Amino acid sequence: MTRKLAFLIGxxxxxxxxxxxxxxxxxxxxxxxxxxxxxxxxVELRLPxxxxxxxxxxxLGLAGAVLQGYLRNPLADPAVVGVSSSAALGAVAAIVLGIxxxxxxxxxxxxxxxxxxxxxxxxLTWRSPSPVQFILAGTVLASLAGALTAxxxxxxxxxxxxxxxxxxxxxxxxxxxxxxxxxxLPFMGLGAILLxxxxxxxxxxxLGEEAARSLGVRLGLLQALVVLGTGLTIGASVAVTGVVxxxxxxxxxxxxxxxxHRPSALLLPSALGGAALVLTADSLCRLAPGAGEVRLGVAMxxxxxxxxxxxxxxxxxxxx
Amino acid sequence: MELTVQGVDITLSGRRVLHxxxxxxxxxxxxxxxxxxxxxxxxxxxxxxxxxxxxxxxIRLGDRSVTALEPRERARTIGYLPQDASVHWNVxxxxxxxxxxxPHRSPFAGPSGHDRDAVAQAMVATETxxxxxxxxNELSGGERARVLLxxxxxxxxxxLLADEPLASLxxxxxxxxxxxxxxxxxxxxxxxxxxxxxxxxxxxxxxxxLLKAGRVLASGDAATVLTQENLRAAFEIEVSIERDxxxxxxxxxxxxxx
Numbered sequence: 001m002t003r004k005l006a007f008l009i010g011x012x013x014x015x016x017x018x019x020x021x022x023x024x025x026x027x028x029x030x031x032x033x034x035x036x037x038x039x040x041x042x043v044e045l046r047l048p049x050x051x052x053x054x055x056x057x058x059x060l061g062l063a064g065a066v067l068q069g070y071l072r073n074p075l076a077d078p079a080v081v082g083v084s085s086s087a088a089l090g091a092v093a094a095i096v097l098g099i100x101x102x103x104x105x106x107x108x109x110x111x112x113x114x115x116x117x118x119x120x121x122x123x124l125t126w127r128s129p130s131p132v133q134f135i136l137a138g139t140v141l142a143s144l145a146g147a148l149t150a151x152x153x154x155x156x157x158x159x160x161x162x163x164x165x166x167x168x169x170x171x172x173x174x175x176x177x178x179x180x181x182x183x184x185l186p187f188m189g190l191g192a193i194l195l196x197x198x199x200x201x202x203x204x205x206x207l208g209e210e211a212a213r214s215l216g217v218r219l220g221l222l223q224a225l226v227v228l229g230t231g232l233t234i235g236a237s238v239a240v241t242g243v244v245x246x247x248x249x250x251x252x253x254x255x256x257x258x259x260x261h262r263p264s265a266l267l268l269p270s271a272l273g274g275a276a277l278v279l280t281a282d283s284l285c286r287l288a289p290g291a292g293e294v295r296l297g298v299a300m301x302x303x304x305x306x307x308x309x310x311x312x313x314x315x316x317x318x319x320x
Numbered sequence: 321m322e323l324t325v326q327g328v329d330i331t332l333s334g335r336r337v338l339h340x341x342x343x344x345x346x347x348x349x350x351x352x353x354x355x356x357x358x359x360x361x362x363x364x365x366x367x368x369x370x371x372x373x374x375x376x377x378x379i380r381l382g383d384r385s386v387t388a389l390e391p392r393e394r395a396r397t398i399g400y401l402p403q404d405a406s407v408h409w410n411v412x413x414x415x416x417x418x419x420x421x422x423p424h425r426s427p428f429a430g431p432s433g434h435d436r437d438a439v440a441q442a443m444v445a446t447e448t449x450x451x452x453x454x455x456x457n458e459l460s461g462g463e464r465a466r467v468l469l470x471x472x473x474x475x476x477x478x479x480l481l482a483d484e485p486l487a488s489l490x491x492x493x494x495x496x497x498x499x500x501x502x503x504x505x506x507x508x509x510x511x512x513x514x515x516x517x518x519x520x521x522x523x524x525x526x527x528x529x530l531l532k533a534g535r536v537l538a539s540g541d542a543a544t545v546l547t548q549e550n551l552r553a554a555f556e557i558e559v560s561i562e563r564d565x566x567x568x569x570x571x572x573x574x575x576x577x578x
Contacts, residue, residue, distance in 0.1 A: 072408035200427040204419055206409050207471070210402045214369050215475075216395030216423040261409035261455075 001265075004258055008272040012054070015279035019050040023286040048178045051185075053279045056173075056241055059188050059195075059233035061274020062267060064248025066195045069202035069263030070226050071131045074256075077248035078234045081134070081227075082141030084245075086117030087238035088169060089145040089152075095165050096152045107183050107239045114235025117141050118227050125223065130209055134223065171242035171297025173282050184236040191232025192271070194225050199264030206263065244297045246304035247274050253311075321382040322346055323368060323479060323510060328377035330363055337363045339534045340377070345527070347478065347510035350501060352521040352542070355531035356555050361514045362403065364531065365481050368512065369400035381479070395423030399477030403484045403514075405461075405468055413451040413459065413467045417443055420474030442474035446500055462493035469500060479510040486520060498524045518559065522546055522569035530554050542569060552577045 020042055021027055027038045027046070060078065067076040078084050090113025094100040100109075124137040149169075156162045201222045204212040213219060237244070251273040252266050259269045281299050288294045294302075323345040330338040338360045345351045345368075353361045366372045368379050370386040378385050386394060399420070407416060420442065421435045431439075443449045446466040456464060465485065472480055482501070486494040494517075502524055505511045512529075515521045521528060521542070528545035530537040532554045538545045546569055551559045558574045 197427075200422060203415075204422050206407060206411060207416070207419060207468075208402060208404050208406060208408070210366070210371055210404070211400065213371055213391075214395060214398070214400035214402075215419065216392035218391055260415075261411045262415055263409065 001259070005269065005272070008269055008276065011276040012272050012279070015276045015283070016050055016054060018283045019053055019279045020046045022283040044177075045175075048176045048181045049173045049282065050279065051181050052176050052240060053173055053282045054275045055181075055185060055188050056237045056244065057247060057275035057278025058271040059192055059237055059274070060244065060247035060278065061251040061270035061272070062192055062195050063230050063233050064274070065252040065263070065266045065270035066198055066202065066226060066229065067248070068252050069266070070198065070205065070222070071135055072205060073135075074253055075249070076135070077245075078230055079142065079245060079248070081121060081138035081230060082117050082145055083114050083230050083234045084238050084243050085142045085145035085149065087111070087114040087235045088243050089113050089149045090116075091168060091239060091242070092149050092152050092165050095168060096156045096161055098157070098161070100164075103180060104183065107180075107236075110239035111187070111235050113145075114231050114238070117145065118231035118235075122224070122227050126220065130219065131205075134226075167295075168242045169297075170295035171244040171300075172285075172293070172295045173241055174293060176240065180240045184240045187232045187236035191229045191234075191236070194229035195233065196267055198222060198225050198229070199267055202263035242297060244278070244300055246300045246308075247277055250304055250308055251277060253308075321478060321510075323386075323512070324380045325364070325368070326378050326380065328364070328367060328374045328379060330360070330367060330372060331375045332363065332372075337534050338367070338374075341531070341534070341536050342377075343529050343536060343539045345479075345510055345512050345529075348505060348508050349510070349526035350505045350524050351510075351512045351527040351529055352525035353512060353514045353529045353531065354516075354518070354521055354554070355537070358533075359531040359554075360534040361531055362483050364529075365400075365483050365512060365514055368479075369398055369481050370394055371400070392423045396475065397477055398479045398481060399472040399475050401469060401472045401480070401482040401485055403487065405464060405488070407456045407464070407468075410455045410457045412453050412455055413448060413463075414439065414443070414453065416456060416467050417448070417470045417474050420471040423475060438476055439470075439474045442470040445473055445503065446470040447496070461488050462490060462496070465489055465493065465497060466500075469497060473500075473504065477509065479512070480504055482511070482513040484514050484516065486515070486517065494520065518546070518551070518571040518573060522561075522571040546571055 027042055063078045067078060068074055087110040091106055091110040094106045094109035100106040121137050121141060125133040153162055153165055201217045204215045204217045252270045255266060255269045255273050259265050282296050285294045285296055285299050325341055325343045328338055328341045341364060353365060355361050363372060367374055373387050417439050421431060421438060425435060446469050448466050448470050451463055451467060485497050498520060501511050525542045527540060528542045529539045530545055530550055537554050538550045548559055548561060556577045558577055560572045560574050562570045564570050
């Protein structure tokens, strides 16, 4: 267990290092400590990007593991509760309304929309805090947010705004600054703490809701932790990078054979695995040939879907 | 401590499931809760486990209402074995049994020596020690039922409430589980089980609570409740009642009442 965790930490460290070095302009470690102009690339561009990649990957993996545990379903991920699409809706609204020039405004709009959808979700399910209600309400919110986003795009005042929206929706870590890091990190950190607190209750839920309640688990409190934790982490992550899918779904799935199925035992590994995956994918995005960059969200889906399919065909997935 | 059901009414989604149910369940004995389908047996046992709050009336453990107990404290005192035997993740058996210690442990501390002992003892009592590292999906129905019972026993509850613990088990495993429950009761804990099989009820029950259509038809000592008249009234069947060589009641359904 400890060795497997150490291995994952090693992977994250390597992926973080790679993320600093790799890109259209390679910056070898020797340049970091000498007066080399390329050092600016590291501090101004690569460092914030690597930190954000690390944080976003970690919260996506963690939220995925928590939601799979809470819903007792290996297909759950942050997208099913509607928080990613709601945060995206907030950001899209800011872009379409033309108030997104200031990144803080865009961030605030995305977070506000995420918070609003989480409040709705909590309101729809507080009477009977059960995972089934939760997934139904979440699915409805996700499709509503998706529909509203499409509506906003269709009424966008000019093609430029549409292009910007689509660009943003695809999710990317390009051109992020340390300011973005400073804005998003506190929300992600707080949310991650809340998500980690769910571990013991998620374990008890393995036996079903009634058995969990009979073991002293307060389902209402658990749901509040899941809602707030997911809202803060995923809201903040979508607010700075757009929608990056697949991480929350795939990472816990990949790690289950190595760390066992106990939900709490998967939380930390999923955070580390998510970080390693997003950092690596983002480095590969930068290395892809061509003038521009492949978008992280697109790359994730392009790599993730066939990979997941292969796992399914090989029957190596841990369904139950 | 006695578990006292006092004038309990329960209405679930507009349907009145229990009407003015009163009974006293005594520790150190097995109380079988019997009745036809839809009589409210599961509802009553869930209410006793504080999973359902009575619309009226109260269920007391000693002198405190079970719904007023702090959830973790209640979980340490009342163990509940649900009818639903599903386990949602393919964890190993010892992980399942260790969940019984959840209400005893502070959430982020490791298991104490006593936690480990309780888990080991529960697995010995249910003869599941050899299954420790087996994933639940590889267990047979009988093994799984014993592991789930071990989970409840590991919590060392004063009261064990089991909802149809014998469903989907073969006769040998049914007898195994009943023997374990009897040991638990002999050890001083209270045991209340929802049963469907009159043979089993006659075999193990010290007390019987007979429900029909949400009302108590009869309750008390097994021999006084398990009579031809009561069972005809409850199930609309004719029953032959004898005693075996060890003096246990043998209730055999003969046919439907005319």
